[in-house]
Amino acid sequence: MTLINELHATSRRSSDLSKHSADVFAEAEDHTVQITRRDGEPLVLMSQREADARAGLLQFAADLITVTLDEDGTLASRMARKFEWMHALSAADQATCAQDLVAAARASFATGQAHLAVAELTSWRETATAIAAGLSAAPVEWLDTTPTVERPS
Structure with missing residues (x-):
């Protein structure tokens, strides 16, 4: 993977940066500019x-490498040791989480889209946080009818 994703990068001359800085900055907000x-x-x-997303992806890659070097236990248990928030998940959810995180990381590395792995990691971490806070997957009771409210005069 190169630093610049060829599909979403443009190349500009340094003179463009001085002569048309607003245009170049607008491009850089949308995608990487060389x-x-x-x-x-x-x-x-x-x-x-974008820089933060790439740094997050590199940190996640380092964490995954650390997990794969450990040979003690299943992938899910090794990942739970590295990502302690996973302990809030059930054993089945830990296994699913581990597989989802590896798949998202592979997709991110293959496409140069850091947000895929970062979003998956954030989603699972927030799910674990919600479970730890007492929220559950229990069905919610909804009102069968919408209450009628009289219009004020």
Whole structure:
């Protein structure tokens, strides 16, 4: 995987950055922009959101590598040791979570889309947090009828 995802990157000259900075900055908010220079190596301009997502993906990759190097227990139990919030999930949900996180990481690495793995990790962590807070998957009682309210005069 390269730093710039070829499908969503544009290349601009350094002179474009000085002459049309608003346009280049607007592009960088949408996707990565490679700034080419005659006198040096190209530079990359991206949003802080994109940089944070990439940093999060690299941290997640490091965590997954740590988990795979451990040989004690199932994938789910090894991941629960690394991601302690997983202990709030049932054993079956831990196994599903582990598989979902690995699949999302593979998709992120293959496509260069960091948000896939980060979103999956966040979703599972928030689910575990909700369960730990006492929220459950028990059916919610809904009112069968909508109450009628008289219109004020």
